Amino acid sequence: MRDSVASFTFDGDRDDADHVSGAPVERELVLGSEDPRDASLEERPLSEDVAWTGRIFNVNRLQVELPDGRHAVRDVVRHPGAVAIVALTDEGRICLVRQYRTALDRVTVEIPAGKLTPGEDPLEAASRELLEETGMTAGKIAFLTTIASSDGFCDELIHIYMATGLEFSKSSPDADEFINVDLVELSELVDAVLDGRIEDAKTVVGALLCDSISHRLNFSQEEE
Incomplete structure (x- = not known):
């Protein structure tokens, strides 16, 4: 059971991580999502549920698909700004x-x-x-x-x-x-x-x- 859960969720454990960061590039400033390479960094949301509701903000739990196909859990504070x-x-x-x-x-x-x-x-x-x-x-x-x-x-x-x-x-x-x-x-x-x-x-x-x-x-x- 524990092994099957570990294979489904990934929260930063590097034991089996085999990818590396992109090589440093000398260039002019390019903002996020304006570089074609950024598409390979995106996570795809699979589900989102409210884990906790507060007076000022909520905490939502998301299941996402990582760029390499694995799944991960993201806890996100939703705030009105x-x-x-x-x-x-x-x-x-x-x-x-x-x-x-x-x-x-x-x-x-x-x-x-x-x-x-x-x-x-x-x-x-x-x-x-x-x-x-x-x-x-x-x-x-x-x-x-x-x-x-x-x-x-x-x-x-x-x-x-x-x-x-x-x-x-x-x-x-x-x-x-x-x-x-x-x-x-x-x-x-x-x-x-x-x-x-x-x-x-x-x-x-x-x-x-x-x-x-x-x-x-x-x-x-x-x-x-």
Whole structure:
């Protein structure tokens, strides 16, 4: 029985793996699924069942067929997506929220963020979350990028926006959210990211994006 189950499912045991990775190729950047070779990497879903239903996300169990024909089990967190906001004051300070994270058992320092409701426009969600968590309204919000938070097991996409022209109104966090808000020099946050003192992925990306944009703008102005 055990042998027959092992022959049907494959979850990363290398005992009988006989394939190798593709040889390194020097080339220009080609995004995923745009390279003809990528077709040989694809897994074919055979079934998907909800293994666990939560308040924020579900965990689904998939049976897939691997490129070599064997079958494997994939546990995937299905998440509706989220937004995160890099909110900058006119004085060059970035708005950060301090919040206790049960999963890490400590308070983290992050840019404001929140979950999308099904069908919600991410731009509208960014304005809503910024106001709810920090009490700030923005005169202008611009899209920066989208990141996959942990694509090895989760389909969550976080849409990151930059908010400027900030004015303080009144915060309204969720009933189970307890938040303190800081306004920190952007350069100080970037230094903390580069020193490894900021671990939150969306905050790392948001800070480095701002730093990169700032340097590119300064470079363009120097060229002129």
